[in-house]
Amino acid sequence: MTHAGLAVPTAVFGPEAAVGTAHALVLAPVTPCWDGGAFFAPVTRVLADAGLRVTVADTLSLWDEEVDSLDSFVARWRGLLTRYGPVDLLCGNALGGAVAQALLPDVAPGTAALLVSGPARTDAVLEARLREIADLAAGGRSGDALALLNRRVQPHGHRPDTEDDTEDDADDALAPHDPTAGRRLAAGLRMLCGVDVTDAVRAHPGPLLQIVGSHSQLVTKAHTAAAPHHRVHVIEGAGMRPHFERTAEVSALVGAFLREKGLT
Structure with a gap:
């Protein structure tokens, strides 16, 4: 996929596209280079094992010097969403989580959201x-x-x-x-400064699970937003990567979320 000549590296896991197969789109955090989706591997395994087709995208690949804010960056992603086809579960980690939350007004109302250390606002x-x-x-x-x-x-x-x-x-x-x-x-890190997508998150009628670590030095519960029907879960003792530090606990949470929301 391209936008204004910019390539968007992706990795696809789980079953191939088929009628009745739920689709998860995952937006990556800030990484020095594209890692093929390794950053989300523990969660991707849960999603794929549950029968979802998972597309993991290099979020930063759409950035260039013309992007001057998170808003303009999100606008680029907004223009690409339809190219990925129907999305039943929108996921994001760190920067990818902020972008995913900003995109919630642009997806179907019932779309589920899964975020790992994805800030809705900064301080x-x-x-x-x-x-x-x-x-x-x-x-x-x-x-x-x-x-x-x-x-x-x-x-x-x-x-x-x-x-x-x-x-x-x-x-x-x-x-x-x-x-x-x-x-x-x-x-990528500068784009996160000044983020506040609280209104977009709280207005989303679909289900949402945000996972953060209690000992994170960066994104904490204070940087999240949620409506009453959403859930923010704090993993005790974890930092910014609870899916690697407390894999079993996070995997169980994600699996239960998928079952509760009818995504399996």
């Missing part, structure tokens, strides 16, 4: 942490930016369990600057 603390990483990336220090991001996505109070973890962090910090990675990190 001064979150924005300061995002800008710190973005400024490193924009300043020619993508290795340092990635090292700091890797620390921030860990649960608050996390300490490396092994010497290898410490060495990995050091290697990240000393890694040569990657201009493409730097642009992606800087652009």
Whole structure:
């Protein structure tokens, strides 16, 4: 798929398109490069095992220098939604979660939403942490930016369990600057600053499950929004990646959500 000449890398999991097969569209977080959907693998397995066809898209692939805000970025995604066909479950992680929530007015009223650490709004603390990483990336220090991001996505109070973890962090910090990675990190993280899609989320009549970690250094429950019929679930002890840190608990939550909403 393209938009104004920009390619949108995707990965598809689960059964091929067929009549009666529910379709999930997943929007990726900020990553230094497209990872083929690895960022959502534990949740994707649950969705595919439940019989959904899952399309995972590189959210940032639609960004270029003409994009000057999350609103203009979301407008690009809005223009592409119909190309993916009917979407029964709209998912997003981090930046992808913010974009997915902004797109809720543009999907069918009954569309379900599944978000993992996807902010509906930001605050001064979150924005300061995002800008710190973005400024490193924009300043020619993508290795340092990635090292700091890797620390921030860990649960608050996390300490490396092994010497290898410490060495990995050091290697990240000393890694040569990657201009493409730097642009992606800087652009994606800066777009999250000033986000507030609360009204769009609360107005969505369909089901919604938001999952966040209690020990997240970035997106917390305070950055979520929900209507009375939506659910925000906090995973105790987890950081920004509860689906990797507490895989069994998150998988059970997602599976129950699918069954309750008739998506299996």
